[in-house]
Amino acid sequence: MAVSGFEGFEKRLELRFFNDNTTTTSTTNKSPMGLRLIDFESLDQVLTQVQCTVVSAVANHSFDAYVLSESSLFVYPTKIIIKTCGTTQLLKSIRPFIHLARTLNLTLRACRYSRGSFIFPKSQPFPHTSFEDEVVIVEDSLPKSLRHRKAFVMTPSNNPSRAWHVFTASADVEPDEPLVVVEVCMTELDPVNALSFFRRKGDENNDSAGKEMTRLSGIDAINENAFVCDFAFDPCGYSMNGVDGDRYSTIHVTPEDGFSYASFECGLSLHDDGRGDIAEVLSRAIDVFRPSCVSIATTYGGEDYDREVTKRVERVLAKKLGLKCRSRLMDEFPGSGTVVFQSFTPRRR
Amino acid sequence: MGSNVSSVHDVPSSTETKNGLVVEMESRRQWRSLFDSMKGSNKLLVIDFTAAWCGPCKAMEPKVKEIVSRYPEAVFARVDVDRFMDVAGTYRANTLPAFVFVKRGEEIDRVVGAKPDELVYKIETHRV
Numbered sequence: 001m002a003v004s005g006f007e008g009f010e011k012r013l014e015l016r017f018f019n020d021n022t023t024t025t026s027t028t029n030k031s032p033m034g035l036r037l038i039d040f041e042s043l044d045q046v047l048t049q050v051q052c053t054v055v056s057a058v059a060n061h062s063f064d065a066y067v068l069s070e071s072s073l074f075v076y077p078t079k080i081i082i083k084t085c086g087t088t089q090l091l092k093s094i095r096p097f098i099h100l101a102r103t104l105n106l107t108l109r110a111c112r113y114s115r116g117s118f119i120f121p122k123s124q125p126f127p128h129t130s131f132e133d134e135v136v137i138v139e140d141s142l143p144k145s146l147r148h149r150k151a152f153v154m155t156p157s158n159n160p161s162r163a164w165h166v167f168t169a170s171a172d173v174e175p176d177e178p179l180v181v182v183e184v185c186m187t188e189l190d191p192v193n194a195l196s197f198f199r200r201k202g203d204e205n206n207d208s209a210g211k212e213m214t215r216l217s218g219i220d221a222i223n224e225n226a227f228v229c230d231f232a233f234d235p236c237g238y239s240m241n242g243v244d245g246d247r248y249s250t251i252h253v254t255p256e257d258g259f260s261y262a263s264f265e266c267g268l269s270l271h272d273d274g275r276g277d278i279a280e281v282l283s284r285a286i287d288v289f290r291p292s293c294v295s296i297a298t299t300y301g302g303e304d305y306d307r308e309v310t311k312r313v314e315r316v317l318a319k320k321l322g323l324k325c326r327s328r329l330m331d332e333f334p335g336s337g338t339v340v341f342q343s344f345t346p347r348r349r
Numbered sequence: 350m351g352s353n354v355s356s357v358h359d360v361p362s363s364t365e366t367k368n369g370l371v372v373e374m375e376s377r378r379q380w381r382s383l384f385d386s387m388k389g390s391n392k393l394l395v396i397d398f399t400a401a402w403c404g405p406c407k408a409m410e411p412k413v414k415e416i417v418s419r420y421p422e423a424v425f426a427r428v429d430v431d432r433f434m435d436v437a438g439t440y441r442a443n444t445l446p447a448f449v450f451v452k453r454g455e456e457i458d459r460v461v462g463a464k465p466d467e468l469v470y471k472i473e474t475h476r477v
Contacts, residue, residue: 033402040408057405057463060444064404075404207467227444229462243444 004120006237008254008261009185010071011090011115011128012083015097016176016335017106019078034077036064038100046096047073051088055239056207058229062246067231067239072250074241078106079177083265085252087125091134094141110170110177110335111146113138116185116295117163119259131165138167148173148334154297154341156327162343164297170335177301177336179247179267182278184285186262188292193217194255198236206232213238219251222264222284242266251285262289270303278309279316286321294323294344305330305338314342322347368421371397371413374428380436383426388454393423393476396449398442400430406446409463416465420472450475 017035036059047053047068056067066073070088074081080097084090091113098108113134118124127133135151146169155163196217203209210230214220219240220228226242226249233239236256242249249266264285268278286294296313310328317323323344330340374380387394397413399406417425430437430445440449440456448468450458458475460467 036402036404038404040404043404044408054408054463057408058444058446058461059400059403059405061402066405066408204470205466207462207464208470227461 004123005256005259006254007086007118007120007123008187008252008259008263009116009118010083010085010252010263011088012081012113012183012265013090013093014110014112014181015080015094015101015108016110017078017101018109018171032077034104034106035075035080035101036077037104038075042100043073043075046093046100049092049096050082050084050090052084056210056229056231056241058227058241058243060227060243060245063243063248065229065241065243065248067229067241071239071252072241074248074250076246078109081248083250083252085254087123087128089125091127091137091141094138098141098143108143108146109172111138111142111168112299112333112336113165113167114183114297114299115165117161117165119187119261131167134165135167139169142169145171147171150333152331152333154329154331154339156329156341156343158326159343162293162295164295164329164339164341166297166331166333166336166339168333168336173334175300175302175335175337177299178269178303180270180278180301180303181267181299182265182282183297183299184264184282185295185297186264186286186289186291186293187260189253189255189260189262190290191257191260193288193290194253194257194260197232197238197253197255199232199234203232206234210238210240214240217288218284219288222281222288223249223266253289262291270306270309277312279313282313283316283320286317286323290321292346296340296342296344298340298342299333299336300338300340301336303337305340310340310342317344318347369418371417371425371427374426374433377433380426380428380433383424384451384454387424387451391452393472394451395423395425395472396436396440396447396451397425397427398430398437398440398445398447398449399427400445403445405463409446409465412463412465413468416469416472420476423472423476 052070064075149169151167209232226244230240238253254261314325448460
């Protein structure tokens, strides 16, 4: 493990707003635009405060997806998801986003902040020096109407240094999110697989290089229905946002040996006829990287926890990738429902 | 969607295009006229598909303006996918922005997403 290097582990922030149709309906689109009405200059200003910029973007009828210099931003009519890595100041976006939403008459309903454990915790700026400090800052930025709050660190007994940190605040205890969110964090990537994510001589620009990486690595096969908006960084690194109807997915790769990292996240339904079941999707995504260490955090939202799904994911990862589940933790969070945190390492090292 | 009613101020069939600028399609007649007039030449037509709900399209707009001004020999036509649903359907423009490259009436390439470098690269490749 290197002494210092780029921090791949992301900080993730999700803000959900109450649906208010009165002033935000667009006449051309069938459904209200909500947060998508925020003009790009305002979004860009928020991103500047967070210390990142847009490098690529796409949109469809359901949402806008931006690839950032340090991860991703998704804007739905009543939901914002922003995920940033490195030493970015993600929490500085909370107040500006709430303010911009208020100008569109949208009221905050719930907030969720989550992250894994940093590879280089000492390199993080305040308040990311400790989870306690982060929670204080997040709480301070939220209105009192989000009455139900919980902060918890899910710590596996076999590997306490790879924990999952969650803070949720919600106006209602009951979750309002119909999609299940799966966040996969992978470290110690197979060095041969990681090579795909270094730029080569002769590739034309960051976009075409990104497209090649998507193809060569097999990322395009994870969900063949999805449009992939990709980007290759200099001299290495890769990001993509996947867009499939109202479903998003996102992958970020730090390929350097010594601190290699890759993340895969998607929103999906457990009853997704024909879209590929969760275990298959996860298995395909993890297979791209063949990591020695994987953690999966699943947030059920409004969906009832289904133990069979958790067991099936463990069975498929064991069978197809030789990954053994070493820990499984479960907890309930107001507004977010059940969160399950599993960690895996190869069966034989 | 799109107007079928002819107006006194209709553009003549040899469509006037503004070199170095993106022409916003205002009517089906204007679109058809432009498309047909380009079939006979080897000039590059780039269709810029956008929508009111597309944040990334708005993010890309200033860059597109700057890029387009550098290639006056190509024709850039902006098509709103909600106003021209059939044109959007023909070119499967669901994920935006989408820049579709057309020569002699046939699609030869496309760039999907706010990707200015890729757009420039492909214009350079196809302009001849």
